[in-house]
Amino acid sequence: MTFSIVARSADGRLHGVAVASKFLAAGALVPAAEAEVGAVATQAHVNLAYRQQGLALLRSGVAAPDVVAGLVAADPGRDDRQLGVVGATGVGATWTGPRCHPWAGGQAGDGWAAQGNILAGPHVVDAVRDAWLGGATLPFARRLLAALRAGDEAGGDRRGRQSAGLLVVERRGGYAGTGDELVDLRVDDHPDPTAELGRLLDIHTMLFDRPDPATLLDLAGPLAGEVAALLAAAGHPVAGAPAPVTAGHPVGAVAAPAGPVAVALDEALAAWAGWENLEERLVPERIDPLVLEHLRRSAVHLPAPRAGD
Structure with a gap:
């Protein structure tokens, strides 16, 4: 039902998740992230427990591939799940259960993992990957959004479009330095949710980014x-x-x-x-x-x- 990317900035200060789906309010279910710890995306037949359990394992120093292995090994519903994890260091990791609706799969590399199910084809994840790797000069939130947009333009969820979400965390990066949620935006029900997410990010940038000295x-x-x-x-x-x-x-x-x-x-x-x-x-x-x-x-x-x- 969904495609997503979990990622870490090159300096390790930011972690985030971008997600789009033909599903109501995917941004309320899929992403979780903790500053300087990591990020998790749970999708297909969502297991909400993955979010806090995954972050707890990352917080204790478990590497992303081992987090994925541990979560799915303990879950009798793993064959219907999809999961992406990135930690404070190292490679990201992804899991696609054999009963996820086709096309379903994922890829991972240093500091990122991309995954999706019910997609137009494997080229959707390829597009997400290529946009992420090619967007190193973009601000982190915009790099995530560019990767999401590339997947959408490649066909995305083959059932259509409905919702999108973007979550980015940074230690004391939230409003007035009082929290870690640097960006937390959702489009719950919209005919073009990725474009609408971009519009919201433009407004967020205007209102909340710090000025360039x-x-x-x-x-x-x-x-x-x-x-x-x-x-x-x-x-x-x-x-x-x-x-x-x-x-x-x-x-x-x-x-x-x-x-x-x-x-x-x-x-x-x-x-x-x-x-x-x-x-x-x-x-x-x-x-x-x-x-x-x-x-x-x-x-x-x-x-x-x-x-x-």
Whole structure:
């Protein structure tokens, strides 16, 4: 019913699972991962116990091939199961029970394993493998998604499409550093779930990725004035800043904030960013170009001022 990839980043800091299926909410059943420990995918006739049992074995230092061997040996339903495991080091491992619906099979290599059942053919797993191996320059989550998309484009689940999921973990990589779930996205029921998963990942990247220090812009001079005017137009005026000088429209140029007003600019920007869920991209006295562009787009879509305003 499913094809998936479990994988580890080259530096061992990230682990993840990407999955797609003609099955409702496959992302709720198939994947499990633990930061700096490993990742597990259970599919075909899913055994949910594999997820925590597999991670527990990986946590204790058992290698991925031995985790797979141990789980299936202890399971009387193994002939109907499919399983992929990757650990903190070494090769990944995969199992396909002999009673899984054809085509069914998998492949594994250093830091990854790909598997699927009820597929259009073995070329689906080949496509997942090739996209993973060829995507080393991509960010980890996007590399997983590229592998999933390649399998989908190769025919994927031969019954059709319904759901997809993407799970990536990194130690303290979650929201505000308070958890390990770097990416946890699901498309439970959709005619093109892999494409929809990509759209969600784009939004996730915009909202939650940390800004690139090399691209940050100083909030000074004309840029500070523009940002202050845009914030005022968005309903978050900078305390102590002069009113916009462009007559008859809420967005215009203001004098560049300085001294205490510069602090107030940071505060107004933080208030607006919290409203827009962009707080993870804030840096004091600087602005992420992505945040600036979103602020500019927001101002363009503000209602036009009424006569007399």
